[in-house]
Amino acid sequence: MAIQTGSSLPRLSIEQLGISPQKVFDFLEYLKAQSIELHSFMLLRHGHVAAEGWWKPYEPALPHMLFSLSKSFTSTAIGMAVQEGLLSTEDRVVSFFPDDLPDEISPNLAAMTIRHLLIMGTGHTKDTMNALHQAEDGNWAKAFLRLPVEHEPGSYFLYNTGATYMLSAILQKVTGQTLLQFLQPRLFEPLGIHHPAWQSDPRGINTGGYGLKVTTEDIAKFGQFYLQKGVWNGQRLLEEGWIETATSKQISNGNGGDSDWTQGYGYQFWRCRHGIYRGDGAFGQFCIVLEKYDAVIAMTSGTNDLQGVLNGVWDHLLAAFELGEALEQGEALEQDQAFEQDRASACQGSAAKQLQRELEALCLEPPVFQRGSExxxxxxxxxxxxxxxxxxxxxxxxxxxxxxxxxxxxxxxxxxxxxxxxxxxxxxxxxxxxxxxxxxxxxxxxxxxxxxxxxxxxxxxxxxxxxxxxxxxxxxxxxxxxxxxxxxxxxxxxxxxxxx
Structure with missing residues (x-):
């Protein structure tokens, strides 16, 4: 495991980290063939960056809007608050907002706990976020508490961004700090995540379920932090037990199958096929943790085909680890040899060098038709x-x-x-x-x-x-x-x- 120093993750060659460069190249070719628009890609193994690329005009230093990938950071803050004894997952939601409660509190609302917010098991039948946005007085918590709760909490999964907002609102009630302020010394500063930004509601509460902006490398650090079970630079920041619980299945969200949205849900983390877990956000913002391979994948995107992105990861990048391990053991990799031979006429060099050139040349080309007009x-x-x-x-x-x-x-x-x-x-x-x-x-x-x-x-x-x-x-x-x-x-x- 790498020891993190400074603000940047350490780098090693893709071959040293036991990853097949051809399969990573194949992943990039797959994205082209499927017309999937990625903005950035970073692949980590054993705590080191093995491959990284940004499709121009996107750049490494630019933060990127995370949408619902923000939820996994909110979950982390709740875990840290629980660790410090500031709250418990069994605390009732209504207990934090005595001045915002409806005249009649339904049994289902009364039974709702922080844990139900974390697992998207509040009992609502539709996402509450629209109602929160429409609150004329800007009091989103009050609007949430006045909505009907049709099911017994914990018995029914519904992806509910308003539930994550309530986690943020509860944290601010308890600590007097926004999510961003709370996480700054506990997560962002230790990981070297500089200048994170988070949107707020009209009352100054961070939105929680969306609105965070950080860089691709920051996403990768976050994934590495989870891969290391809450330890960073030899210092424990979050209890291992919390991370194990947060990233394991806590509620059923479907019957499995080929969809990575029906494999179970944890504390604001999705379970995936292949025993993998992830945080993700709309239009393809990903933090994927592959414990079996001691690896993390971070991506930002502008696509509606999120399942297509994950299919490419499973089909090509998982094979990249398996082929790379064979390379480490000295076994012949016919596919990688063919990869080099096929491109030898264009440019001499190893498969890894060819991949590096491809990564450095990534670009979302602007439209080109006629240069000018009268x-x-x-x-x-x-x-x-x-x-x-x-x-x-x-x-x-x-x-x-x-x-x-x-x-x-x-x-x-x-x-x-x-x-x-x-x-x-x-x-x-x-x-x-x-x-x-x-x-x-x-x-x-x-x-x-x-x-x-x-x-x-x-x-x-x-x-x-x-x-x-x-x-x-x-x-x-x-x-x-x-x-x-x-x-x-x-x-x-x-x-x-x-x-x-």
Whole structure:
């Protein structure tokens, strides 16, 4: 086992760590073949990084939105609070919120404990999160406690993000600290996780079930911490018993089979096939712990095909450990030899070197159609008044030069601009899709009349495509779509009229 020092995990070659480079390469090829969009990938074994890569414009230093992978961090905080005697898993939920209870407390609500929140066994029949978001007074805990609890707690599994929020709210009630503040000295600082950020509700309580942002290496450290049963740098941070319980099956969520969402659920961790467990989040944010192989896999993504990602891991990366072990024992690996021979004509070197070149070249290429159009001259500097829209944009205008386009956007807060590279990525910052965040933008001409803008918000899974059609009457029509979404991925066309 590696001894962690400093902020970064130690590195060793993939061959030294007994992993087949060909099978890792095959995993990358599988992602391409299945059109699965990963943003980052990190593979650890024996406490060392064996392989890592980021698909440009995503970068190692950038945090990434974790969505429900945040839940596993919330569970960890509860474990630490239990360890310190601040609360118990058998504490009743209603006991923490005497001022927010409904006039009549149902038997099922009265019976609900912290453990029921942890195992997604609250007894609700639908996720409570929508009701929490709709609370007019911003009191999410009060809204949660007023919802009907149809089943006896512990008897019925339902994935319920509101339950994880309640864990956060309880922790803050008990400690006077947010989740983020509580975990800072207990987990984040010891693991060298710098500048974590967590969204909050209107009352300043971290959302718990989503909203955490950390880097891919931070996710990998978290997985390694669990693989090491709560020990880091020789110091025990969390009891081994808690980790064993949290990552084992505590409630049934289906009948097994080929789905990795029906293998059982622990304390905010999913059980997987092959005796593996994971934390995961919407659109493909993964922390996978493979105890049998002393390994961790961390990934961030922008895909709806989460099962497809896991299928690729099971089909290719598990074999990478098995073939690698044969290599360590001096056995011939015909597949790896063939891998080297097939690519020898393109570039000399071992399979590991070939894999490294592939990892370093990873890129989500921007769309490329036509480099330019005569429309650029006509549209240069022209202002377009937009119809009413969800973004609150009043008007926009374009400015083109040889290497880039600049889009000027006017809303109630003033004017902002974003530069986009001509058929290449250009870094920038934008508030168009919410809070100001870093992004990468590019543009190309799909036809002489259709301008295609691609904007990736590179700390999230989201990539936004705006197709701007220049119409014969001088107006524009904007068609917007997003790669992944909890709702519709396409918006109604938006018309813009030219103004002087």
């Amino acid at each position: 429309r650029e001259g006509m549209a240069n500097g022209q202002k377009y008044k937009l119809a009413q829209n969800d973004f609150g944009i009043d008007h926009l205008r374009f400015q083109f030069n040889e290497q880039e386009a600049e889009v000027y956007i006017q809303d109630a807060a003033g004017e902002q601009s974003l530069k986009l590279g001509r058929q290449t990525w250009k870094p920038g910052r934008l508030t168009l899709f919410g809070e100001e965040e870093p992004c990468a933008g590019s543009f190309t001409w799909k036809t002489p009349h259709d301008l295609l803008l691609t904007i990736r918000t590179i700390e999230t899974p989201f990539s936004h495509t705006l197709e701007v059609q220049f119409l014969e009457d001088g107006a524009i029509e904007i068609h917007r779509r997003v790669n992944v979404s909890f709702g519709a991925t396409e918006s109604a066309p938006l018309r813009g009229e030219p103004v002087s």
